[in-house]
Amino acid sequence: MAVIVPLHQAVAELIHDGDTVAMEGFTHLIPFGAGHEIIRQRRRGLTLVRMTPDVIYDQLIGMGCARRLVFSWGGNPGVGSLHRFRDAVENGWPAPLELEEHSHAGMANRYVAGASGLPFAVLRGYTGTDLATQTGNIKPITCPFTGEVLTAVPALRPDVAVVHAQRADRAGNVQLWGIIGVQKEAVLAAERSLVTVEEVVDELDPRPGAIVLPAWALSMVSVLPDGSHPSYTHGYSVRDNDFYLAWDAISRDRQRFTDWMEEHVMR
């Protein structure tokens, strides 16, 4: 049953060194604020899971929080490379980063399997590609009825899922709308969960396209207005594209990156 607590407390209690952490949000609702708190609390050795590691994972990787990345597309959307991600993979800075790489369809289905309490998912995916040569987590599976060979991927079961949402009620039920991505699946797949919200309201009046994550399926909720910036929260903020563009230059240089993080995140 969800409890509503301050962010620093939620991160301190839910996320430990060495945990597998999935921070989700498909362009929309990326939990930047929670990610920054993880960086401030100097977590180490995390396995970071995310379909589209973008600037928040670039920051976590560059600040040395991550040991391993499980992902399907690692770029700065519409801009180009994630330089801290590349520096870690290409040059091992600030530490080597182990990769487990999938396709979007594979990752999405791995979350679905996790949310469904199944050990694996089946899809038509990866066929003919080299992706399966780099991980043991992509295997053939034969349909017991037709004999057709498909692809199996194991369930994702993060220790913690972190997402951002529009709002919660006082009981900790969470409501989100707009592009909903894979957040419900990530939360339900995880052992523990943290949802940051723009605000707490008395009543979650129904809204078109909204989904509700019931309080009894969540661990902690923290109020964090603008907690998705520079991503956005539909109905509350717009995507700060200038920041995404600016990140390219900030993140190209190790020192400039470190200075920026000290200035804008650490203090």
Add this chain to the structure above:
Amino acid sequence: MAVIVPLHQAVAELIHDGDTVAMEGFTHLIPFGAGHEIIRQRRRGLTLVRMTPDVIYDQLIGMGCARRLVFSWGGNPGVGSLHRFRDAVENGWPAPLELEEHSHAGMANRYVAGASGLPFAVLRGYTGTDLATQTGNIKPITCPFTGEVLTAVPALRPDVAVVHAQRADRAGNVQLWGIIGVQKEAVLAAERSLVTVEEVVDELDPRPGAIVLPAWALSMVSVLPDGSHPSYTHGYSVRDNDFYLAWDAISRDRQRFTDWMEEHVMR
């Protein structure tokens, strides 16, 4: 791409003798009107698929339309038995009815597999029950990662899915809300589809809880106000529980059933 046509034309063009037909609607939005048109057009040899065959399937079975039933719960909800279903199974009247029987979870996942273009689905289901002894369509499957044994069921791929919905726009996009059941999956699993709607409107303004079936995923839409009666259409009608209660007596006796159908459906 959906075309909007009169019901008699839609049924004549989409549903043929011997077809596998899935009419879905979980208590809510049961497509009674379309079912009656199928009876009036005297379709024969149908394989009827439905999680909860209720009064509409009792009527189709009693009128001799069905050869086979694929289902997970065959009763008159809150009332008791489906007497025409029982008479067919217990006594072969008006014709023997072959059964393929599943659990709700199994049927729901069979539709999901069909909608997903997969030949089978995996679930934790049927374990320790006698259901698997009566059909070859429940088989064990081993997780290629953990070795755990789960259950596989084949995809449902009906020739036609028939559902009822609140409304469509003039392009044939369909909107439904309230209890949404397994209708999207049934429509997407089927080769062809027919949606009856309460009305056609200029604009499908967004509504809380509503889902949209895009016109490009549908075959035909027919306008049929109150087409779910005695089931109901959230926002348009309420469930006619008196009818469900009355059906128990009407359907117990073969002659009374036949007379009732002649009087209320056939003419």
Add this chain to the structure above:
Amino acid sequence: MTELSTVDTATWTADEMMTVAAARALGDGAVCFVGIGLPSTAANLARRTHAPNLVLVYESGTLGAKPDFLPLSIGDGVLAETADSVVSVPEVFNYWLQPGRVDIGFLAAAQLDRYGNINTTVIGGDYANPRVRLPGAGGAPEIAASCREVIVVVRQNPRTFVDRLDFVTSLGYGSGPDDRRRLGLRGGGPRVVITDLGVLEPDPATCELTLTRLHPGATVEQARAATGWPLAVAAEPGSTQPPTAGELAVLRHLEATKGNREAAS
């Protein structure tokens, strides 16, 4: 709402006693997978008495429904209108039931054996040519498999409490204490069987259903006579507290306004 002072608390029906006993078995805050009929009545009774935070999940996909009158079917509009969330039927089974997020599942039975296994499929004859064709499995096999615990509510008589099921639709403890683990089932199985005569609970060692409590007026002899196998009886069976005036008032109001939006207070 019926005035408390007008409730006849001296008499109640066996169904009322069963429903009250079932309601009492639901702890506040529990997540409960509710079928229509007695389980829905019991869950709504509990929510209006000792368990205001009971979470009702109906297999129609309504999570956290808070109906202000008793629904007539598992898919009544009032469930969608009052739910925290309405999800698809595949979602309710795959994301909510299957992973073990539901604390308590309710099951009924046409036949029940000493290990709490249940038949709701066919009686007599064989499967293809049964004497009686019952509705079938519905959600029961996976409710029985996946809920943290199961409550079975069923009238006790020799036709129902049988030595051997004609068909196993939903698994209780199989043929003994190790079967659920061996089969990989994650839920705990039947915690309690509530009948019109009393309450049966699985023996901690053997999992055999044992009469542990009698409702007011019922006797061990009655229970034995109503059971198609040699019934195990606890050394000192307890006694169910009779329905309170408050429970009966709420229950009768719920029943009287069933399906009646206008009459709901």
Add this chain to the structure above:
Amino acid sequence: MTELSTVDTATWTADEMMTVAAARALGDGAVCFVGIGLPSTAANLARRTHAPNLVLVYESGTLGAKPDFLPLSIGDGVLAETADSVVSVPEVFNYWLQPGRVDIGFLAAAQLDRYGNINTTVIGGDYANPRVRLPGAGGAPEIAASCREVIVVVRQNPRTFVDRLDFVTSLGYGSGPDDRRRLGLRGGGPRVVITDLGVLEPDPATCELTLTRLHPGATVEQARAATGWPLAVAAEPGSTQPPTAGELAVLRHLEATKGNREAAS
């Protein structure tokens, strides 16, 4: 909207030509799986010129998005606001892409070989220690596998058009005409590769990409020089019609108002 008379139709960039050629490849009413960047621009250009009923599906789960200005990312709010339906990411891949409901998928490439296979993962070194780490697969492997046909849009140069990929991220025709069938892929594979120099299409017999059309000003020699394998050339390559004034006007307006809700007309 820019006045037609003010559009300089005498000059255009190679990217404009690519985008216009890609837009023209989209038939009206087609369902198109759209990535951000040039594909999104081309699809929105097509929807505003010859294909008003083009259905845009973005992998963020927006089905039938009708943005009134160019989105900056695949998940911009305007896509959700204007979509016929917003579904979850698992749903867009499982219910919409995987079963083959999408007519046309767009792909880009960091490396492309003669059979239309694509690399967007690593360049140089080996997988664990690459010279250049690219973003990776994203939705591409399943777009390549499942769409009825694929359009690849990529600038033609020897670094990109390589004899042998460093990594196969998304399959074109594998090593020849039978591979897709043998692997059980349901989509048709790359129908056309649109570059800044011209258009390549798979040979009907061998599936090898063949230069079938040149953009205005480009030559076969340029195309050969820009290709890292001995390029097959059609007997008589056609010529792409230059962008029309109308196409350029719409395209430049779209680009000028990208991400700008207020500037959209």
